[in-house]
Amino acid sequence: MNLLTGQSLNALAVRVWFKKSTSLIALLILFTLCSLASPYFFAVTNFQNILRQTAINGFLALGLTMVILVGGIDLSLGGILGLVAIVGALMLKGGSGLIPVVITGVIIGMGVGALNGLLITGFGIEPFVITLGMQFVLRGLCFSLTEGRTVFVEMPFSFDFIANGDIGSIPFPTILLATAYLLSYLMMRFTVFGRYLYAVGGNEEVVRLAGINNRLVKVAVYTICGATAAMAGIINLSRINVGDPQAGEGIILFIIGAVIIGGNKFIGGLGGVGYTIIGLLIIGFISNIIILMGLGYYIQLIAEGSIIIVAVLMQKERKS
Amino acid sequence: MTPIVQMKGISKHFGGVEALRDVDLALYEGEVLGLVGDNGAGKSTLVNILSGAILSDSGEILFRGEKVYIKHPRDAKRLGIETIYQSLALIDNLDVPANVFIGREIKRGSLGRIFRIMNRGEMEKKTRELLDRLKIGIESIRERVGNLSGGQRQSVAIGRAIFFNAKVLIMDEPTAALGVEETEKVHNLVRHLRDRGLAIIVISHNMNDIFEISDKIMVLKTGKLVGVRKKAETSMDEILRMIIFGEPSPEPEQSQGSGNV
Numbered sequence: 001m002n003l004l005t006g007q008s009l010n011a012l013a014v015r016v017w018f019k020k021s022t023s024l025i026a027l028l029i030l031f032t033l034c035s036l037a038s039p040y041f042f043a044v045t046n047f048q049n050i051l052r053q054t055a056i057n058g059f060l061a062l063g064l065t066m067v068i069l070v071g072g073i074d075l076s077l078g079g080i081l082g083l084v085a086i087v088g089a090l091m092l093k094g095g096s097g098l099i100p101v102v103i104t105g106v107i108i109g110m111g112v113g114a115l116n117g118l119l120i121t122g123f124g125i126e127p128f129v130i131t132l133g134m135q136f137v138l139r140g141l142c143f144s145l146t147e148g149r150t151v152f153v154e155m156p157f158s159f160d161f162i163a164n165g166d167i168g169s170i171p172f173p174t175i176l177l178a179t180a181y182l183l184s185y186l187m188m189r190f191t192v193f194g195r196y197l198y199a200v201g202g203n204e205e206v207v208r209l210a211g212i213n214n215r216l217v218k219v220a221v222y223t224i225c226g227a228t229a230a231m232a233g234i235i236n237l238s239r240i241n242v243g244d245p246q247a248g249e250g251i252i253l254f255i256i257g258a259v260i261i262g263g264n265k266f267i268g269g270l271g272g273v274g275y276t277i278i279g280l281l282i283i284g285f286i287s288n289i290i291i292l293m294g295l296g297y298y299i300q301l302i303a304e305g306s307i308i309i310v311a312v313l314m315q316k317e318r319k320s
Numbered sequence: 321m322t323p324i325v326q327m328k329g330i331s332k333h334f335g336g337v338e339a340l341r342d343v344d345l346a347l348y349e350g351e352v353l354g355l356v357g358d359n360g361a362g363k364s365t366l367v368n369i370l371s372g373a374i375l376s377d378s379g380e381i382l383f384r385g386e387k388v389y390i391k392h393p394r395d396a397k398r399l400g401i402e403t404i405y406q407s408l409a410l411i412d413n414l415d416v417p418a419n420v421f422i423g424r425e426i427k428r429g430s431l432g433r434i435f436r437i438m439n440r441g442e443m444e445k446k447t448r449e450l451l452d453r454l455k456i457g458i459e460s461i462r463e464r465v466g467n468l469s470g471g472q473r474q475s476v477a478i479g480r481a482i483f484f485n486a487k488v489l490i491m492d493e494p495t496a497a498l499g500v501e502e503t504e505k506v507h508n509l510v511r512h513l514r515d516r517g518l519a520i521i522v523i524s525h526n527m528n529d530i531f532e533i534s535d536k537i538m539v540l541k542t543g544k545l546v547g548v549r550k551k552a553e554t555s556m557d558e559i560l561r562m563i564i565f566g567e568p569s570p571e572p573e574q575s576q577g578s579g580n581v
Contacts, residue, residue, distance in 0.1 A: 190437050190438060190440075191436050191437055191438065192425050192427065192436040192437075192438055193436060195414075195418060195422075195425065195438060198413060198414060198418075199411050199414060199418070199422060201413065202411040202412055202413035202414055203409075203410070203411045203412065205409075206409045206410070206411050206422070207411070207422070207423075209393060209409060210422045210423030210424075211394065211423045212422070212423045269412075269413035270413050
């Protein structure tokens with residue numbers, strides 16, 4: 001009996017290892033294929049380019065990872081990104097400096113996130129429905145504030161640096177992103193809040209019966225998600241130097257894709273920001289190689305969509 | 321000796337349905353009380369009232385002879401009354417220490433008070449001590465409890481329930497989903513806890529289970545108390561008769577049988 005359990009435990013350990021590493025193995029294979037497919041892929045400037053592109057997606061995916069971990073979803077991220085970018089552009093146009101713009105943006109993001117969380121937990125409504133509605137509201141605000149037009153801004157150097165600056169040879173937004181991921185990882189692994197986040201995603205009712213304020217945990221997670229989406233909005237504004245009322249439209253599907261491809265379970269409770277980084281790089285490499293090979297946007301959509309489906313199918317298989 | 325828990329004259333209606341009528345229960349330390357009855361007899365309703373999950377319409381609960389009001393699972397837990405539901409209420413995606421300490425995490429020194437950083441090492445150490453003390457064999461406590469066997473999961477649920485000084489343990493169908501060997505392990509664990517002075521209520525449909533671990537057996541039928549028997553003074557036949565026909569056998573009268581009030 002003991003031998004038997006020992007064996008099955010070993011088999012389990014191997015399975016768990018494989019399960020945890022599938023997306024990493026896929027990433028390495030993809031990396032090798034990309035290197036072979038284009039002579040321009042394996043180059044420092046190209047990697048810098050991929051990392052810079054990944055910063056916006058990365059901030060959106062960071063918050064969404066936590067939301068998915070607690071068993072939720074946030075479809076309003078693109079709207080938060082857009083609204084923060086528009087408000088930021090208008091403020092810069094009015095003469096505001098870097099710090100007020102960033103603080104206002106983050107407050108807007110947290111406010112919208114908290115509102116999402118309160119509506120979801122307070123009324124017990126599906127997060128899908130609430131955040132979809134919120135997405136339309138936010139997009140409508142973007143158009144209302146600008147009357148549908150792009151806001152052109154004379155960008156101060158300090159603000160431009162957020163997305164386009166480098167420290168050494170590393171893009172500055174990548175440093176911001178890496179810091180945010182590191183802090184999130186530490187928070188999720190070592191703090192009580194981090195544990196509750198996983199626990200709520202695993203079995204919310206048990207968490208409630210254990211005397212934990214499960215609703216507060218969820219509201220906090222949606223608030224954090226709003227803050228990271230706001231960071232994405234600020235980087236977006238800095239990167240393209242204009243306030244685009246359509247910024248972030250349709251981006252949410254790629255972000256969900258990145259989170260799931262990386263290996264986070266869509267049903268919640270299992271995953272972590274490390275998996276999300278893998279998913280982001282997979283998406284980043286694919287869009288990059290398709291551009292480098294001159295295949296165009298249509299092919300990129302087909303490729304990314306297919307990968308999302310495969311990733312979800314693999315999760316399904318693992319579950320049974 | 322006063323019972324640790326006494327329930328007196330408990331009645332409960334659900335709409336027009338009488339779930340419990342004037343039921344008494346007495347439970348002593350170091351004793352396993354088997355609670356049996358057909359479906360709808362009121363077993364779960366009775367223990368749910370004790371665990372604070374539902375409120376009774378009338379009747380009172382005494383804890384060590386003093387009247388207490390249990391209006392919420394929190395109140396029951398404060399008294400040391402812990403319940404293990406059939407679903408076990410485990411968080412499958414977390415490991416063993418995380419489940420044992422959920423909601424009661426050990427934090428690290430002064431830094432921990434501000435940032436609420438967990439002391440994972442300490443929680444693992446305490447979990448190992450607990451499992452050793454209860455003679456529960458789980459090789460890797462860092463395994464997600466969803467990957468453990470049914471018996472191990474039951475043991476984790478029991479471990480969590482008693483870790484914080486439980487005095488009374490309520491178990492709903494503890495062995496329903498277990499194989500023979502695992503059932504035996506859970507039985508041993510229950511006996512071990514009883515010998516350490518815990519008072520335990522076990523609900524089960526399985527007569528072998530009940531006769532294996534109970535000291536006393538209490539029979540309910542359609543919300544009414546049929547009687548209480550000491551295991552040594554009854555037989556499976558008599559208990560089955562009480563469950564099915566709702567009447568105690570002629571010899572021991574109900575007043576004598578219910579040595580519980």
